[in-house]
Amino acid sequence: MRLINLRPDRGARIILGALPFVVLALTYVVGSALRLADNPSDKLLPALSAMARMVEVMAFAPDQRTGDYLLWADTAASLKRLGSGLAIATAIALFVGLLTGVLPVARALLGPFVAFLSMVPPLALLPVLFIVLGLGEVSKIALIVIGVAPILTRDLALTAADLPREQIVKAETLSASTWLIALRVVLPQIMPRLIDSLRLQLGPAFLFLIAAEAISAEAGLGYRIFLVRRYLSMDIIFPYVA
Amino acid sequence: MSGLVIEGLWKEYGQQVVLENIHLTIAPRAFVALVGPSGCGKTTFLRMMLGQERPTRGTILIDGVPLPPEPGPDRGVVTQRYSVFPHLTVLQNVMLGPELRASRLSGRVWGAARRGLADRASALLAEVGLAGAEHKFPARLSGGMQQRLALAQALMMRPRLLLLDEPFGALDPGIKVEIHALMRRLWHEHEMTVIMVTHDMREAFSLATRVIAFDRRRNRPEELERYGASVTNDISIWPPRVAGQQTLYDADIPPGRDDPTLTGIATGTTRAAQGTRA
Ligand SMILES: Nc1ncnc2c1ncn2[C@@H]1O[C@H](COP(=O)(O)OP(=O)(O)OP(=O)(O)O)[C@@H](O)[C@H]1O
Numbered sequence: 001m002r003l004i005n006l007r008p009d010r011g012a013r014i015i016l017g018a019l020p021f022v023v024l025a026l027t028y029v030v031g032s033a034l035r036l037a038d039n040p041s042d043k044l045l046p047a048l049s050a051m052a053r054m055v056e057v058m059a060f061a062p063d064q065r066t067g068d069y070l071l072w073a074d075t076a077a078s079l080k081r082l083g084s085g086l087a088i089a090t091a092i093a094l095f096v097g098l099l100t101g102v103l104p105v106a107r108a109l110l111g112p113f114v115a116f117l118s119m120v121p122p123l124a125l126l127p128v129l130f131i132v133l134g135l136g137e138v139s140k141i142a143l144i145v146i147g148v149a150p151i152l153t154r155d156l157a158l159t160a161a162d163l164p165r166e167q168i169v170k171a172e173t174l175s176a177s178t179w180l181i182a183l184r185v186v187l188p189q190i191m192p193r194l195i196d197s198l199r200l201q202l203g204p205a206f207l208f209l210i211a212a213e214a215i216s217a218e219a220g221l222g223y224r225i226f227l228v229r230r231y232l233s234m235d236i237i238f239p240y241v242a
Numbered sequence: 243m244s245g246l247v248i249e250g251l252w253k254e255y256g257q258q259v260v261l262e263n264i265h266l267t268i269a270p271r272a273f274v275a276l277v278g279p280s281g282c283g284k285t286t287f288l289r290m291m292l293g294q295e296r297p298t299r300g301t302i303l304i305d306g307v308p309l310p311p312e313p314g315p316d317r318g319v320v321t322q323r324y325s326v327f328p329h330l331t332v333l334q335n336v337m338l339g340p341e342l343r344a345s346r347l348s349g350r351v352w353g354a355a356r357r358g359l360a361d362r363a364s365a366l367l368a369e370v371g372l373a374g375a376e377h378k379f380p381a382r383l384s385g386g387m388q389q390r391l392a393l394a395q396a397l398m399m400r401p402r403l404l405l406l407d408e409p410f411g412a413l414d415p416g417i418k419v420e421i422h423a424l425m426r427r428l429w430h431e432h433e434m435t436v437i438m439v440t441h442d443m444r445e446a447f448s449l450a451t452r453v454i455a456f457d458r459r460r461n462r463p464e465e466l467e468r469y470g471a472s473v474t475n476d477i478s479i480w481p482p483r484v485a486g487q488q489t490l491y492d493a494d495i496p497p498g499r500d501d502p503t504l505t506g507i508a509t510g511t512t513r514a515a516q517g518t519r520a
């Protein structure tokens with residue numbers, strides 16, 4: 001039988017899916033044991049037990065100074081920024097993407113500009129954002145928006161423009177105005193694509209967030225990782241990354 | 243004169259002449275079948291009727307008024323593919339037109355208006371043989387059912403002109419017979435003129451009141467670009483079919499109307515379809 005026709009059943013799928021994780025964990029445990037056998041105070045690959053201890057400290061014990069549970073506080077701070085950034089990016093992308101996808105005039109006006117924007121490396125803009133918007137929340141959210149919105153916008157615009165011309169004409173024969181075509185024909189058909197696209201953009205969005213937090217923040221996953229990096233506290237960093 | 247008047251119609255794409263010098267007068271309530279070899283410009287002609295393409299030269303008048311330059315609800319269309327909206331159920335597809343017409347802001351209607359509309363849509367769906375499929379999505383329908391749906395969707399708008407581009411081209415012969423009977427009945431019952439592009443001569447002669455053939459008059463390879471297709475045959479079916487009337491002889495035909503033979507430039511007649519009349 002050809003490989004392409006070989007489909008794993010449910011049990012096999014779960015085992016196959018778990019395999020890479022198991023391999024990673026085993027590699028880590030072995031590597032860590034080897035290094036620790038060499039030098040018990042090695043900090044690069046701490047033992048799982050040490051990591052578990054730090055997770056307990058960070059996640060389940062209140063911080064002595066503030067009384068917060070650090071891991072959760074950091075996660076909440078980061079997720080809030082991520083959420084607001086993605087929400088704003090989505091709103092912009094829907095609006096501009098729909099506009100340029102549906103209206104030839106808007107495409108002529110904004111298409112090249114959006115294409116240009118999506119070429120600018122967002123991280124290069126980070127210093128500019130910090131200077132213009134200050135070191136607070138706004139600049140971090142803005143970075144996510146700038147990083148994610150142009151790509152989302154182009155993706156949606158392409159999806160909208162790819163709808164068969166026949167559908168648009170059909171809607172016109174059903175008395176739809178431009179607005180109604182966008183609302184009832186195009187929008188519902190680009191929504192699934194928006195969700196896919198958003199999922200793909202989650203990775204880059206996190207990247208921008210961590211980068212921004214690493215440079216300036218009072219809380220957040222990126223902040224904590226880069227703070228403890230100074231002490232080579234891999235036992236904190238790995239759980240945070242996970 | 244009322245009906246459809248096409249005068250000196252040319253269509254060129256860049257250097258290529260697709261249609262040249264088409265003159266046609268189509269009576270109200272006629273059922274015109276448009277035939278011709280592939281690539282001769284039948285779809286292009288329908289697109290111009292629809293307002294999706296502009297003629298390079300010439301005029302199209304509907305009931306004496308120049309055709310608006312964009313598609314509108316007075317002209318319905320059913321194409322071979324992409325004719326229904328994949329994200330709406332059968333019922334929603336049929337309700338869409340009236341909803342869009344009634345609510346210019348949200349494109350939806352609610353309450354009693356919605357229930358009334360749903361009833362009307364269900365009745366029409368039953369008429370085209372789709373009762374029971376109201377809540378399916380088009381992807382789950384067979385090809386024949388999708389085309390019935392497309393017809394129902396277009397008819398909800400009560401178009402004066404219904405344009406069909408090989409609507410039944412992809413259907414197998416058994417289904418075709420059924421859908422032809424449906425098409426004939428719809429044409430009788432709904433106040434509209436039909437122009438149907440088809441490659442199937444049987445279909446053309448068994449449904450239409452008039453069969454028009456497009457072809458190029460010059461076909462040498464070096465002339466292909468510069469000479470387009472025009473009307474090469476224009477046949478009025480004999481005995482004439484008349485919309486809304488079962489037979490000719492007990493019919494009460496208003497003069498000057500409903501009788502394509504009065505306005506068509508009959509270049510020939512046929513008895514081919516005598517046995518298959520509705
Ligand atoms: N948008 C366009 N731009 C350039 N040329 C076009 C365009 N649309 C159609 N044509 C050309 O016009 C000619 C007629 O095309 P059309 O689709 O009208 O043919 P048709 O009679 O419908 O053929 P078929 O029976 O295969 O559907 C073709 O030669 C085609 O290449």
Ligand SMILES: [Mg+2]
Pocket residue numbers: 284285286407
């Ligand atoms: Mg065609």
